[in-house]
Amino acid sequence: MALLSISEPGQSPKRSQAKKYALGIDLGTTNSLVASASADGPCVITDQDGAALLPSVVAYLGKDKPEPVLVGEPALKHAEHISSVKRLMGRGASDIKHKLSYTLVEPETGGMPLIETQAGLKSPVEVSAEILKVLAARGKSYLGKELGKEVDKECDGEIDGIVLTVPAYFDEAQRQATKDAARIAGLKVLRLLSEPTAAAVAYGLDKKLEGNVIIFDLGGGTFDVSLMRLEKGVFEVLATGGDTALGGDDFDRAIMRWVQEESKVEPKQEQIAELSSIAREAKHTLSNKDAVELNFSGWSGILSRENYYQLVDPLIELTLKACRRVLRDAAMKVDEITDVVMVGGSTRSPRVQEKVERFFQRPLLNELDPDQVVALGAAIQADILVGNKYDSDLLLLDVNPLSLGIETMGSLVEKIIPRNTTIPVSRAQEFTTFKDGQTVMSLHVLQGERELVEDCRSLAKFELRGIPPMVAGAAVIRVSFQVDADGLLSVAAEEKSSGVKSSIVVKPSFGLEEKEIESMIKASHREAEHDRDLRRLKENEVDALRIIEAIDSALAQDAELLDTSELKALQQSLSALQETLKSGDADLIQQHSEALNELSATFAARRMDSQIKSAFTGKTLDEVDR
Ligand code: ADP
Ligand code: MG
Numbered sequence: 001m002a003l004l005s006i007s008e009p010g011q012s013p014k015r016s017q018a019k020k021y022a023l024g025i026d027l028g029t030t031n032s033l034v035a036s037a038s039a040d041g042p043c044v045i046t047d048q049d050g051a052a053l054l055p056s057v058v059a060y061l062g063k064d065k066p067e068p069v070l071v072g073e074p075a076l077k078h079a080e081h082i083s084s085v086k087r088l089m090g091r092g093a094s095d096i097k098h099k100l101s102y103t104l105v106e107p108e109t110g111g112m113p114l115i116e117t118q119a120g121l122k123s124p125v126e127v128s129a130e131i132l133k134v135l136a137a138r139g140k141s142y143l144g145k146e147l148g149k150e151v152d153k154e155c156d157g158e159i160d161g162i163v164l165t166v167p168a169y170f171d172e173a174q175r176q177a178t179k180d181a182a183r184i185a186g187l188k189v190l191r192l193l194s195e196p197t198a199a200a201v202a203y204g205l206d207k208k209l210e211g212n213v214i215i216f217d218l219g220g221g222t223f224d225v226s227l228m229r230l231e232k233g234v235f236e237v238l239a240t241g242g243d244t245a246l247g248g249d250d251f252d253r254a255i256m257r258w259v260q261e262e263s264k265v266e267p268k269q270e271q272i273a274e275l276s277s278i279a280r281e282a283k284h285t286l287s288n289k290d291a292v293e294l295n296f297s298g299w300s301g302i303l304s305r306e307n308y309y310q311l312v313d314p315l316i317e318l319t320l321k322a323c324r325r326v327l328r329d330a331a332m333k334v335d336e337i338t339d340v341v342m343v344g345g346s347t348r349s350p351r352v353q354e355k356v357e358r359f360f361q362r363p364l365l366n367e368l369d370p371d372q373v374v375a376l377g378a379a380i381q382a383d384i385l386v387g388n389k390y391d392s393d394l395l396l397l398d399v400n401p402l403s404l405g406i407e408t409m410g411s412l413v414e415k416i417i418p419r420n421t422t423i424p425v426s427r428a429q430e431f432t433t434f435k436d437g438q439t440v441m442s443l444h445v446l447q448g449e450r451e452l453v454e455d456c457r458s459l460a461k462f463e464l465r466g467i468p469p470m471v472a473g474a475a476v477i478r479v480s481f482q483v484d485a486d487g488l489l490s491v492a493a494e495e496k497s498s499g500v501k502s503s504i505v506v507k508p509s510f511g512l513e514e515k516e517i518e519s520m521i522k523a524s525h526r527e528a529e530h531d532r533d534l535r536r537l538k539e540n541e542v543d544a545l546r547i548i549e550a551i552d553s554a555l556a557q558d559a560e561l562l563d564t565s566e567l568k569a570l571q572q573s574l575s576a577l578q579e580t581l582k583s584g585d586a587d588l589i590q591q592h593s594e595a596l597n598e599l600s601a602t603f604a605a606r607r608m609d610s611q612i613k614s615a616f617t618g619k620t621l622d623e624v625d626r
Helices: 073-077 124-150 172-184 195-207 248-263 269-286 305-329 350-360 373-385 514-561 564-583 586-599 601-616 621-625
Strands: 022-027 031-038 041-044 058-060 069-071 114-117 120-122 161-166 189-194 211-218 223-231 234-243 291-296 299-304 339-343 395-399 404-408 412-417 425-431 441-447 457-464 477-483 489-495 501-505
Touching: 022 124, 022 195, 022 373, 031 124, 031 373, 041 373, 058 073, 058 124, 069 073, 069 124, 120 124, 124 172, 161 172, 161 195, 161 373, 172 189, 172 457, 189 195, 189 373, 195 211, 195 223, 195 234, 195 339, 195 373, 211 305, 211 350, 223 305, 234 305, 248 269, 248 291, 248 299, 248 305, 269 291, 269 305, 299 305, 305 350, 339 350, 339 373, 404 425, 404 477, 412 425, 412 477, 441 489, 441 501, 457 489, 457 501, 514 564, 514 586, 514 601, 564 586, 564 601, 586 601
Parallel strands: 022 161, 161 189, 211 339, 234 395
Antiparallel strands: 022 031, 031 041, 058 069, 114 120, 211 223, 223 234, 291 299, 404 412, 404 441, 425 477, 441 457, 477 489, 489 501
16 A cells, blocks of 8 residues: 655645755866765865866867867867966956967957967857866766765756856956856856855865954965855855966966076077976975976076075065955954965965965964865855755855946046945945936946046946936936846936836946857857767767678688678678778768678578587587586
8 A cells, every 4th residue: 555645734745855966166267176065065076087177278179170179188288278268258358468378369349359279269258168068077977977876866967057166356247258158068057156255165164164264365367365254154255355367377477587587598489388387397396395496498497495485475475465455445453363264276385375374373274175175165055056955054145346336427436336245235326417408318337446437447338318308417317236146237227207217237348249159159069069970970980890890700700601692792781881981971881880780690690500510519418418
């Protein structure tokens, strides 16, 4: 008899909810990682070789190659690779001031510069999407294999969503570009989370921190410092600061300049990548040793720790300056800080640790791998957001990193949402007309801390039309700003007496047009199809070769088992298959393989019979029985 589940009136019977699959992704300037949170806690997902870090590097080899796009370690080995693409996300050509090992092309229509590759011009968003695809594939295969076993629902490779991290400093355009990259990679973004917040999530859960915590994140390309208050599982960001153009890459460049000065060798364009990796290796060595020998283009020299510190101390000083500013923003003194969390590969440098420790006058927290902290936190957050019960009391409060405002008379910026306001948030302010009978009002949305329009970043312009003619100053125009949980902004304006309205979802100046995103998504699907087709062709070719070889060798041994017409038919079918192998047509190869297979079935059966017979020949029945 079946058991009935009985529930009290007003209560719905409890059903076990299907586990949802979510990933946390740290899309770093230098390295990217993917992590997953299971019942046992979060873990970083490694590749087949056990590597957790995926270098954020992409190489396009061209469409005709079996592997048209390389990502990570294989891309690094390729001479023409694209690195640090995160620095280009949502930026205009004029924002990019450092030397690149690849060529940028400014599109006629304005917007993000495009990168010259073997496969044509690529947007930084598309390049990031390639990195995300590899991480997602890694995540999918892990979820399918590992978690699929634990839960009733098989993970069929579908991911319910991801949490993607961005530097706290990222502005609208950069956030939007990051989200677009995920869309192109076919991923659903549950939330963009700022990297320091993710780090706090990882540490807060493991250590149950309480108090005022500094998250000091010095990676390869970005520096982020955040001051957070942790209390009873609530993380609140009090202030953020940092620099989108400061990180370990700058340490590398300082060493490169030193080599250049000492060796008097002016590196050629094609030597820059080599010199940069020599510099990086030297830097890593100096984290453990007192001196390192460098060899470049026939020159060699010794860089001592002392000399190295002279090169990088000014850079470390910049990070401390940003720390001072964050403390000032939050009106907090150094001695009110209870903990300092170290995040990012560059915090492995003893000099960085020494200086930060001295600045904050307390021991640093660095038990978790500084490379992994952000991805682990993102995975925990992703798991909560898809509705798995991991730690449901956890509440996350994030802030908008830069002030948002509107242009007023005299090219001044009126701030509507100040920086470090907790998001999601909506704020409104009232404005009025300036001329008698004015029926149109232009609205110019800006982001930044400065007072003058020209010093802030222009986000969008739109107009409110149809204001009833009134004397100057009589109309009441309410402008409201709304920032969602991802930090994305929409602005609306309404004239109150008439109710005329206008609104805009802010399309960042260096974002992509919807059309462009669509076409990139399509191109990405086409590529996936192309890859799939190519794989199928390869598999069919291998199958065909296997069959040909088997039949060839069978004919060499046992051709006499066939009569002339059978032999002829088989040979014909065999050469037909050999011929189609050159065609590159997967279907045709499969058809001919199947035909040959079928035709050879009788032959195979006869060979089997004859082998059994020959095994029996010359043996007594007794022997056969045994
Ligand atoms: P991002 O967040 O920008 O992707 P990561 O957190 O992965 O960067 O940090 C990468 C940076 O850390 C690189 O500049 C790398 O050279 C640096 N790094 C890694 N290990 C060490 C080390 N042992 N000593 C000094 N720097 C290191
Ligand atoms: Mg990082």
